[in-house]
Amino acid sequence: MTENVVIHIVDDEEPVRKSLAFLLSMSGHAVRVHDSATAFLGVAAGLRQACLITDLRMPDMSGVALLRRLRDAGQMLPAIVITGHGDVPMAVEAMKAGALDFIEKPFAEDVLLDAVGRAVAELHRHPRDGADTADVRQRLDQLSERERQVMRCVVAGLPNKTIAFELDISPRTVEVHRANVMAKMQARNLPELVRMVLLADDTIS
Structure with missing residues (x-):
């Protein structure tokens, strides 16, 4: 199911990027990391078999703004938003903008892996049932x-x-x-x- 699908991680904090990349790589996923939403937007147009994990709060552009940019450009991917406590209303806005899921920090590894599994599956089930x-x-x-x-x-x-x-x-x-x-x-x-x-x-x- 994960063959040829690349999970793109967008987070401004290097330790978080490395931790998520290690977890997903060890679980058999292909991974690319991006240190900002702007950096990711630079490659988004050419992506096909891809899913997105993005932090909600980032200095250059929020996760919500990133999803809206992708949606408006017709480049929306199955997306997971990672959020800190107290960000639930913003996470709901992210889902309205097209996010498939949001995960509250701190989270267990299996919670993230389950969400990634749903995101990968979403690539194969358009339109929604x-x-x-x-x-x-x-x-x-x-x-x-x-x-x-x-x-x-x-x-x-x-x-x-x-x-x-x-x-x-x-x-x-x-x-x-x-x-x-x-x-x-x-x-x-x-x-x-x-x-x-x-x-x-x-x-x-």
């Missing part, structure tokens, strides 16, 4: 109105205490609704829930 959208909408229909409210707040990156204040309910009640949302949506983690909501074009606020 319409059945996926129908399935997600069916799950959304199972949510109560309160659960939908909590879900939108969660996807927007709000912590439980803020959600409790916004909806005038207790933090414990938020936890219960949040757990119900994850169970009904069959989402294993926050990035997966975000993907589902964006796939179904559900309102995010």
Whole structure:
């Protein structure tokens, strides 16, 4: 599946680039590293069998801006965004710009490798399967109105205490609704829930 596919890593921090490159290389992936979004854009036009891993916050251009540039130029690749804690709202913007996944730091190696596997698989499944959208909408229909409210707040990156204040309910009640949302949506983690909501074009606020 990974034959001839090159994983491009864009990060301004050399230790991060080296660490990611080593992990992916040892897992059998071909890798190229770039120290800035600008450097990557210089080669993006000629890429075909390629996936992208980009940091969200970089000095020359953010990961969101990079994805928007690629999208506008018709050069979008299956992309994974790596984000620090507190960047969830920006990561959601990245997914709206076309990112396939986002991963919060610190992350386990298998989390990254699983995301890369999905990105590589995405190269072989365009357009997206319409059945996926129908399935997600069916799950959304199972949510109560309160659960939908909590879900939108969660996807927007709000912590439980803020959600409790916004909806005038207790933090414990938020936890219960949040757990119900994850169970009904069959989402294993926050990035997966975000993907589902964006796939179904559900309102995010």
